[in-house]
Amino acid sequence: MTPYKELSREQLQAMKADLEKQFEEVKAKGLNLDMSRGKPSKKQLELAMDMLEELKSTDKLKCETGIDCRNYGLLDGIPEARRLLGAMTEVSADQIVIFGNSSLNVMFDTVSRSMTHGVCGSTPWCKLDKVKFLCPSPGYDRHFKITEYFGIEMVTVPMTPAGPDMDMIEELVSSDPAIKGVWCVPKYSNPQGITYSEETVKRFARLKPAAEDFRIFWDNAYCIHHLYEEQDFLLEILEECEKAGNPDLAYKFISTSKVSFPGSGIAAVASSPRNLADFRKHMAIQTIGHDKINQLRHVRFFKDIEGMHEHMRKHAEILRPKFEAVENTLEKEIGGAGIGTWTTPKGGYFISFDSMEGCAKDIVAKAAEAGVKMTEAGATFPYGIDPYDSNIRIAPSFPTPEELQLATEIFVLSVKLVSIDKLLA
Numbered sequence: 001m002t003p004y005k006e007l008s009r010e011q012l013q014a015m016k017a018d019l020e021k022q023f024e025e026v027k028a029k030g031l032n033l034d035m036s037r038g039k040p041s042k043k044q045l046e047l048a049m050d051m052l053e054e055l056k057s058t059d060k061l062k063c064e065t066g067i068d069c070r071n072y073g074l075l076d077g078i079p080e081a082r083r084l085l086g087a088m089t090e091v092s093a094d095q096i097v098i099f100g101n102s103s104l105n106v107m108f109d110t111v112s113r114s115m116t117h118g119v120c121g122s123t124p125w126c127k128l129d130k131v132k133f134l135c136p137s138p139g140y141d142r143h144f145k146i147t148e149y150f151g152i153e154m155v156t157v158p159m160t161p162a163g164p165d166m167d168m169i170e171e172l173v174s175s176d177p178a179i180k181g182v183w184c185v186p187k188y189s190n191p192q193g194i195t196y197s198e199e200t201v202k203r204f205a206r207l208k209p210a211a212e213d214f215r216i217f218w219d220n221a222y223c224i225h226h227l228y229e230e231q232d233f234l235l236e237i238l239e240e241c242e243k244a245g246n247p248d249l250a251y252k253f254i255s256t257s258k259v260s261f262p263g264s265g266i267a268a269v270a271s272s273p274r275n276l277a278d279f280r281k282h283m284a285i286q287t288i289g290h291d292k293i294n295q296l297r298h299v300r301f302f303k304d305i306e307g308m309h310e311h312m313r314k315h316a317e318i319l320r321p322k323f324e325a326v327e328n329t330l331e332k333e334i335g336g337a338g339i340g341t342w343t344t345p346k347g348g349y350f351i352s353f354d355s356m357e358g359c360a361k362d363i364v365a366k367a368a369e370a371g372v373k374m375t376e377a378g379a380t381f382p383y384g385i386d387p388y389d390s391n392i393r394i395a396p397s398f399p400t401p402e403e404l405q406l407a408t409e410i411f412v413l414s415v416k417l418v419s420i421d422k423l424l425a
């Protein structure tokens with residue numbers, strides 16, 4: 001395909017007229033399609049329905065300690081759930097505390113607790129003049145919303161194909177004691193689907209923070225969410241921190257939201273004994289215990305990590321063709337046109353698209369005009385400000401394959417039209 005930049009004004013104008021006609025035709029259909037959030041489709045949700053059939057009789061409601069899961073007890077979670085979620089994130093059961101239904105909730109609480117009570121006995125962040133977080137970007141919008149909500153200053157760190165720019169992270173973390181944390185989605189990152197390289201993980205583990213209460217917020221949300229048999233490999237961060245003499249450096253967050261049911265799964269934190277003690281101190285005031293019936297239901301349904309992997313293969317069967325449909329349409333329609341690049345992840349929930357500079361907002365608005373909802377442009381950056389106005393997150397999971405095909409075609413039409421306008425301006 002000839003790059004659009006090499007086309008004459010007349011050629012671009014002729015293309016534009018033709019594309020506008022196509023656009024008006026799809027617009028007239030009055031569609032309502034959603035490629036904005038990483039939600040499993042109905043078909044994926046059906047996969048775990050048998051979980052709701054577990055625990056039907058009273059004699060099934062005891063966990064392996066003999067405790068009746070219908071009653072209070074076991075603040076850290078039932079042992080078999082700690083084992084299962086530990087295996088999911090490659091740590092032992094004693095390195096895991098089970099929480100409620102959402103890992104984002106635990107991340108929010110962790111920042112909140114650090115603000116009011118400090119980290120492992122250090123000065124509460126709310127008493128400091130300035131608190132900063134590093135935000136590898138593009139990143140997960142809801143992470144950035146948490147730090148924004150607490151008035152924490154966010155510093156954008158560029159992403160590379162191997163993870164965040166570690167030169168910048170090392171420099172900032174070691175020189176500025178106001179930097180208290182960094183948001184990371186280390187495997188199949190949201191939105192690019194990047195997995196941090198071994199070197200990146202090792203450099204994280206060896207950080208020498210100026211602040212003793214600096215922590216890595218390692219959100220391992222997509223740890224077992226592969227699309228292909230050939231998987232990305234991520235080094236286990238807690239072991240690397242231990243080896244580097246930094247045992248308390250990282251909090252690892254996970255959940256079964258996109259394994260079982262989003263909003264009705266189980267969340268957990270893995271960390272060092274000292275950090276977990278800090279979590280428990282707060283948690284013991286906050287609750288008498290989380291939902292053990294749900295924990296038991298999950299263990300009975302998946303049985304062990306092999307059962308979970310087996311289940312994730314079924315998700316992949318549904319998700320993979322959707323990712324490939326988007327990628328193939330992008331390649332066919334704009335491959336080589338020089339008006340956009342995109343990622344082709346081996347797992348996770350998103351494809352990240354980068355338009356020509358200064359086009360993302362207009363593309364998202366254009367697609368919305370024809371009834372396709374995308375994640376707001378800019379959302380993948382702190383404060384919702386993409387300095388290049390080029391990144392758009394594509395979430396292919398929720399629509400049916402037919403809806404997705406249509407939505408992608410509309411997206412591509414929007415990209416072409418906005419890019420041509422930019423080149424003609």
Ligand code: PLP
Binds near residue numbers: 101102104190254
């Ligand atoms: N972390 C990341 C990176 C996500 O993409 C999401 C959901 O999209 C979450 C966390 C939310 O997880 P939970 O449902 O456990 O709160």
